[in-house]
Amino acid sequence: MKIAMIAFEGFTDVDLFMPWDLFYRVKDPTYAAYDGEWDVRICAAEPRFASYSGLVIDRHEPLAWAAEADAVFVVSGGGSRAKIRDPGWLAQLSLDPARQLIAAIDSGALILAALGLLEGLSATTYPSIFAELEAMGVRTERRPLVIHGNLATGGGCLATQDLAAWIVERLIGPDAARQILDSIAKVA
Amino acid sequence: MKIAMIAFEGFTDVDLFMPWDLFYRVKDPTYAAYDGEWDVRICAAEPRFASYSGLVIDRHEPLAWAAEADAVFVVSGGGSRAKIRDPGWLAQLSLDPARQLIAAIDSGALILAALGLLEGLSATTYPSIFAELEAMGVRTERRPLVIHGNLATGGGCLATQDLAAWIVERLIGPDAARQILDSIAKVA
Numbered sequence A, B: 001m002k003i004a005m006i007a008f009e010g011f012t013d014v015d016l017f018m019p020w021d022l023f024y025r026v027k028d029p030t031y032a033a034y035d036g037e038w039d040v041r042i043c044a045a046e047p048r049f050a051s052y053s054g055l056v057i058d059r060h061e062p063l064a065w066a067a068e069a070d071a072v073f074v075v076s077g078g079g080s081r082a083k084i085r086d087p088g089w090l091a092q093l094s095l096d097p098a099r100q101l102i103a104a105i106d107s108g109a110l111i112l113a114a115l116g117l118l119e120g121l122s123a124t125t126y127p128s129i130f131a132e133l134e135a136m137g138v139r140t141e142r143r144p145l146v147i148h149g150n151l152a153t154g155g156g157c158l159a160t161q162d163l164a165a166w167i168v169e170r171l172i173g174p175d176a177a178r179q180i181l182d183s184i185a186k187v188a
Helices: A013-027 A063-068 A080-084 A087-091 A108-114 A127-135 A157-171 A174-182 B013-027 B063-068 B080-084 B087-091 B108-114 B127-135 B157-171 B174-182
Strands: A002-006 A039-043 A048-050 A056-058 A071-074 A101-105 A145-148 A151-154 B002-006 B039-043 B048-050 B056-058 B071-074 B101-105 B145-148 B151-154
Touching: A002 A013, A002 A063, A013 A039, A013 A157, A013 A174, A013 B013, A039 A063, A056 B056, A071 A108, A071 A157, A080 A087, A080 A108, A101 A108, A101 A157, A108 A127, A108 A151, A145 A157, A151 A157, A157 A174, B002 B013, B002 B063, B013 B039, B013 B157, B013 B174, B039 B063, B071 B108, B071 B157, B080 B087, B080 B108, B101 B108, B101 B157, B108 B127, B108 B151, B145 B157, B151 B157, B157 B174
Parallel strands: A002 A039, A002 A071, A071 A101, A101 A151, B002 B039, B002 B071, B071 B101, B101 B151
Antiparallel strands: A048 A056, A145 A151, B048 B056, B145 B151
16 A cells, blocks of 8 residues: 655644654554555655754655555645645645545645545634635534545544544554554553 | 753654644744743754654754753653663763653653663553563553653653643643643544
8 A cells, every 4th residue: 555645844743743653553563563565655845844843854755656645644734825825736736536545634624625625525624724724615514533435634633643543444444543543542 | 941852763753743843832823822932952862863664854952952951851762772771872861850850751761760760760651661661670650641750751652742741831831731732632
């Protein structure tokens, strides 16, 4: 399986790095120990880019890599606003919910809306972003996770867990999804 | 205030990046909007190092920077085992709970134990690490957060939230601590 994580200059750290770490645990023998193909890449237009807080990372692949992915996870962050106004950036994202799972956290939903992927569907987002998403013609729901077939949106940074688990459950199964979530739980 | 985050080759992504992001929100005008000095740095012996999953970042400061910090947050990860067997690495960490807040998540507690900071105290850690911590002579408690004065340990990756909030509450106050936690909550 190929998983594309779509990121950009000005992403919110936790919205990329928490699901990145959860996806890593799918292969890790300590956690879900999945032994099939599992290839997770951070895709961006910028070869090297910074989070909103200033952490700098290198992309693994350009955006075009996402076109062949089995699942696409769109991150959030203030930098999303420049991207939804950039037709050249949007054009590099060739996504198809008929054959791909597509998930977006918080302002990542604005990117799905700009791509026309939320037409006729409802979505959730970050509390302060509902009005912005509605202004793009999307019906909103104040829930952590809204799923329509192969398309899911998450609201509130910690809902990245739900989105990652949804992708893993759909691609591998419920046991692997539960194992990665359990692996980051607080000690009880 | 100066906050040192102690990291190393082989750290667990979420254990560094989630509290890093929470600490960033202390200054962010959208969240806690604290207007005092608030300087958070990732400190490591390696100028450039990779997480257990292969993400590469640059350190901000060498380990010695932590000696003058108001609070020190020790991350977790498989790489911690090489560090607790490396007297040269440990000697660069000059920490003093009499004048600093010191927090450690999961296997970060092994580092506190190796530094002699847990003598006579109890601590928590990751579920699979309790026996290892006990073998270092530390009494363990199966709880998300164990606090003794200026020293706190967290068990399970998501307990990094509790540790970050504990540091922010002690250095700034309960409102700022609540605001950073609320800012990552799932939409309800």
